[in-house]
Amino acid sequence: MSRFRVIEFQLLQACNASCMYCAYNQNLPKFNKWLPLEIVEKTLAEEKPEWVWFEGGEVTISDKSKEYLLRAMEIGNKYGVKNRINTNCRNIDPQWAGRLADGGLQFACVSFDTLDPERLELLRGFAEGTGAENLEQLKANALCLADRGVTVDLEATVTRHNIHELEALYDYAESVATNGRNIIMGAQCLVATYDEAFGLYPKMDEMNEAFIRLTEKAKNGRIPLRICCSPMVRCKSPALYEPHPNIIWVECSCGFDYVHVNATGDVLLCGFWDHTRTIGNLNDASLREIWEKSELRRRAMTEIPENCEGCQHWEGPDRCHNTCFSIVHRSTGSFTSFAYDLTCKAITDAANRRPL
Ligand SMILES: C[S@@+](CC[C@H](N)C(=O)[O-])C[C@H]1O[C@@H](n2cnc3c(N)ncnc32)[C@H](O)[C@@H]1O
Numbered sequence: 001m002s003r004f005r006v007i008e009f010q011l012l013q014a015c016n017a018s019c020m021y022c023a024y025n026q027n028l029p030k031f032n033k034w035l036p037l038e039i040v041e042k043t044l045a046e047e048k049p050e051w052v053w054f055e056g057g058e059v060t061i062s063d064k065s066k067e068y069l070l071r072a073m074e075i076g077n078k079y080g081v082k083n084r085i086n087t088n089c090r091n092i093d094p095q096w097a098g099r100l101a102d103g104g105l106q107f108a109c110v111s112f113d114t115l116d117p118e119r120l121e122l123l124r125g126f127a128e129g130t131g132a133e134n135l136e137q138l139k140a141n142a143l144c145l146a147d148r149g150v151t152v153d154l155e156a157t158v159t160r161h162n163i164h165e166l167e168a169l170y171d172y173a174e175s176v177a178t179n180g181r182n183i184i185m186g187a188q189c190l191v192a193t194y195d196e197a198f199g200l201y202p203k204m205d206e207m208n209e210a211f212i213r214l215t216e217k218a219k220n221g222r223i224p225l226r227i228c229c230s231p232m233v234r235c236k237s238p239a240l241y242e243p244h245p246n247i248i249w250v251e252c253s254c255g256f257d258y259v260h261v262n263a264t265g266d267v268l269l270c271g272f273w274d275h276t277r278t279i280g281n282l283n284d285a286s287l288r289e290i291w292e293k294s295e296l297r298r299r300a301m302t303e304i305p306e307n308c309e310g311c312q313h314w315e316g317p318d319r320c321h322n323t324c325f326s327i328v329h330r331s332t333g334s335f336t337s338f339a340y341d342l343t344c345k346a347i348t349d350a351a352n353r354r355p356l
């Protein structure tokens, strides 16, 4: 039985922000219940993955949600699974940072898109506070976690609004990685779970150039850079992918050793997948049954675009897998098209539709 590297649970749908690119903004029916901890317990007991990731919505939205998170992490601890959260860090003050660290939190992926207060407001749309106040609070809260021994990934979700800031964000992350704090920078490329998201994408050549500058900086820097869901595939941008110990490319692991579970119990190949295309529900069957029987997953693993046939990166150590094949399936209903071409066209079409 192959072991999951990551099982990601959405503990609740509710959020305290309204980010302009949020993958979960898919006109889903509102669901106000929380993922039952019995489901977390049963799944972790059966699968014992390397990591469990907890997220929302926003898992730190209230004291009640943070208490719930502590109980969920206790389950991770019980089965020897490492705990991670994905968070906007808005409600993690020094006291809560201590409680979460003591509760077994090992890694926090903190959304950190910009150093510009106005841009923070534009991208993240917090209901309260000025951009400047929110940015200061975000910085302070993220550092509290790092000061309590949690590894903090300051992660920018890359859009055309913040692509020019990536190097400055690396410099910032490096500047605060002092006093034994374990801090890395993350760059999460935008995943177009719904069509409007293509309008927020930078142009592909602009993205390529920005990532070349960013990776060059990280090669000479003190902290690692972790890049997820890059649409600039290896065959098109080989120079970008020259191996370096400071650069971690997280290639697509949909259908492979990572899985996402919504608060409803619905299982998805990825949190950024089209949320109407679930592969099962944990209220009805075990994760293993769903995983082994899923026809969508079988097709995702076996249908190969012509361009990728025989490529060393397909199932090699990098496992590129035609990043991002969620985009392909949503627009073609199959996995046999080349994601890069579709993504380039969708970005250009969206840019052409924008008023001058
Ligand atoms: C879905 S959020 C949930 C956790 C938390 N609310 C937060 O924003 O950090 C997890 C991460 O996904 C990123 N994200 C959201 N929508 C995305 C999209 N369409 N493409 C790529 N990343 C996205 C967020 O910026 C965040 O870093």
Ligand code: SF4
Pocket: 015, 016, 017, 018, 019, 022, 023, 024, 056, 057, 058, 088, 124
């Ligand atoms: S904070 Fe996270 S879950 Fe909430 S709207 Fe933003 S990206 Fe989505």
Ligand code: SF4
Pocket: 233, 234, 235, 236, 307, 308, 309, 311, 312, 313, 314, 320, 321, 322, 323
């Ligand atoms: S798997 Fe496909 S998209 Fe990825 S590098 Fe190989 S040919 Fe390119």
